[in-house]
Amino acid sequence: MKAALREQILTVLAAIPPGRVTTYGRIAAMTEGGTPRLVARALRELPDNHGLPWYRVITASRRVAEHPGAIEQRERLVAEGVLFDARGRVAPEALWP
Template sequence: MPAKPKESRVQEQRRQVLEAVRAVPPGQVAGYGEIARRAGLPGRARLVARILSAGDEPGLPWHRVLRSDGRIAFPPDSPAFAEQVQRLRAEGVRVEGGRVRGQRAAPSLDEMLWSPPGGPR
């Protein structure tokens, strides 16, 4: 039986990003940078955005990925913006003025290690 071809670095990064996006549970969100960190690609938020912008992965919960400040990245008057708001609200996520409210972004490893206990992040 022939060996399975090894995936390229680009394919591997794409797979890692898609796995990280799929791991975001319904009703929760994550920023592009957080997805990059979860995929083992810290500092590669733009790569995450580029992979998601291809829109070629059926069933991918892309709508759970936002900017780091909780804003939807699409222009407010675009059909994609309206669709993302609709999908998030259908999962119980509070969206006001194009921004998700009531959820804090997951802390980075630095924040978890260096923030004072019970102190601000």
């Protein structure tokens, strides 16, 4: 992945406000040449203790993706006031931008 694209992805990631979420696809649309898969890859490659709100990125179906950090991700979102419905989807009002 090109450094410029990675920087764009991380810039958008850093801008997601607390209590809000966005999708891999929405981040990709805000970049030049990004795709949802490249966004996911950039998040997977974040170094430890990076401080970026990776947990605010969810799937297009408004769910937490299945991955090793999914439980932590959901807990962090709930702690920020993000609500989930009975089917595990985030309320549409929480979507950013």
